[in-house]
Each structure stands twice: as structure tokens, then as C-alpha cells.
Amino acid sequence: MRIIHLSDLHFGTVTDALQRDLIAHIRQEPADLVIVSGDFTQTGSAEEFKKAHEFLTSLDIPYFCVPGNHDIPRYKWWHRITDPYRVYKKYIAQSLFPMWEKENVCIAGINTARPILPHWNWANGAVSMTQLYYLENYFWAHTGKVKICVMHHPIHISENSHSFKTVVFGSGRAMQAIKDMKVDLVLTGHVHHASITQVEEDGHKTIFLSASTALSTRLRMQKNGYNIINIHDGVINIDICAYENGVFKCIKSLSQVTQK
Numbered sequence: 001m002r003i004i005h006l007s008d009l010h011f012g013t014v015t016d017a018l019q020r021d022l023i024a025h026i027r028q029e030p031a032d033l034v035i036v037s038g039d040f041t042q043t044g045s046a047e048e049f050k051k052a053h054e055f056l057t058s059l060d061i062p063y064f065c066v067p068g069n070h071d072i073p074r075y076k077w078w079h080r081i082t083d084p085y086r087v088y089k090k091y092i093a094q095s096l097f098p099m100w101e102k103e104n105v106c107i108a109g110i111n112t113a114r115p116i117l118p119h120w121n122w123a124n125g126a127v128s129m130t131q132l133y134y135l136e137n138y139f140w141a142h143t144g145k146v147k148i149c150v151m152h153h154p155i156h157i158s159e160n161s162h163s164f165k166t167v168v169f170g171s172g173r174a175m176q177a178i179k180d181m182k183v184d185l186v187l188t189g190h191v192h193h194a195s196i197t198q199v200e201e202d203g204h205k206t207i208f209l210s211a212s213t214a215l216s217t218r219l220r221m222q223k224n225g226y227n228i229i230n231i232h233d234g235v236i237n238i239d240i241c242a243y244e245n246g247v248f249k250c251i252k253s254l255s256q257v258t259q260k
């Protein structure tokens, strides 16, 4: 199984040349699924969502999505409070708790963005108890499969995240739950910086894979890029690709056998 992991598209800040090159690179090999870990738009406008939808459908691959903090309307305050995911649901996906299974892989997503937070920076995120119960039930029902969880905000500390502090309410509890559920792979975005972090507990390793921004000009100490995940016979292979001088190149890889 081949999965394309994109994040932080931020339509509204996208250049046509990069979009064209990304589509061409993704199409070089057939893929089973495109996962987008949030921030499809810059301001949450219908116009930006429409462009994101056109991009997704142009890939001609099934897609699996969770929203990010930029997918809640920035300027339409009434909508932000009363119906924050109305436009996201119209153009991207109906469910805020998406799930997907194929062969020996199961995937669940949760929404970590919030319209309001008890923090000066509402770009931060949160994981609720309800979302953890949902994940626990889902993964328990798919015992024996490779487990993948998708969320926009990182709940882990990556090797290079010191420059990109993200506050996620409930992250400590969520991290423990992810370990207890023996999730194999957690896909995140938000920090616009690709990284691979392995967390081990009780002999089980969880990989936290962060993606750079695939299309936005809003770079943070790293080029645009995306991740390719191949899963075969219980082995997860990850390639982080970066866009440099008009070409996507693999800059980091990891291969890990999943443990049951």
C-alpha cells in the first residue's frame, strides 16, 4: 500500500508552478490514498476551499482529510462561532472523525483545531476525551492491523520542534493514549517542518511523522515537501521529499517493522 501524506496546503498562498510539479511528482507512481493533515486554506474562505477541492480531485486518488486551524473562517466571525466547519464539509469532507481501512491497514483521524481556545493564540489545538474514546474504540475493533492516526497539531516533541512551539490542550493524555493503543504511525502537520520521531513504550515503537507545507510560500526553515509511506507485510517505509530547484528529492527515509 502506498500513501501520500500532504499537509498545510494553504490555498491562498500557493504558486501555480509548485502545484503543477507536485501533481506531476505524485502521479509518477500509483497510490492508494492521499492523506492531508489539515490547513487546506489560509483564511477558510469558500474561494480557497474551492481551489483545494480542485487540487484534490485533480490527483484522481481517494483522499482522507482532517481540518487544521486555518480551515476555520478567519474573517466571518459569526460562522466561526456558530458553524466553523460548514465550508470545510462542503468542499473537503463531511466527517470530522474520518476512518479508512484496506487490507491490513486502518486509519482514523481526529480534529485538533478549535474555533476558540483558553489561550492567546487560537492557532493552537486540543484533543478531547471524546476523541480519545473514539480512537480507542476504533483501534480496538481493528486489532492486528497497522494502525495510523491523523491529526493536524503535533502532540509529540520532535527533534527540531524547539523553534515551533505548539500548545495542544490534552496532549499529555493523548500521547499516553496513543502509546497504550499501540498506534504504529501518527501523521501531523501545522509546524511546516518535516520530521520523523520514534517513541517507544513497552517494546512498541510509534512513529510520529510530520510533513512540511506541500504548497504554501509560508516556509519555516525548510523547503516545501511531502511524505511517501509504503506499507507492505507489516513493514512501514517512509520517504520525506523536499522541493528544491524545481525538483522533488527524497531527503530522509525510515524503515520500521511494526510490532503486534
Ligand SMILES: [Fe+2]
Pocket (backbone or CB within 6 Å): 039, 068, 069, 070, 152, 189, 190, 191
Ligand atoms: Fe496549522
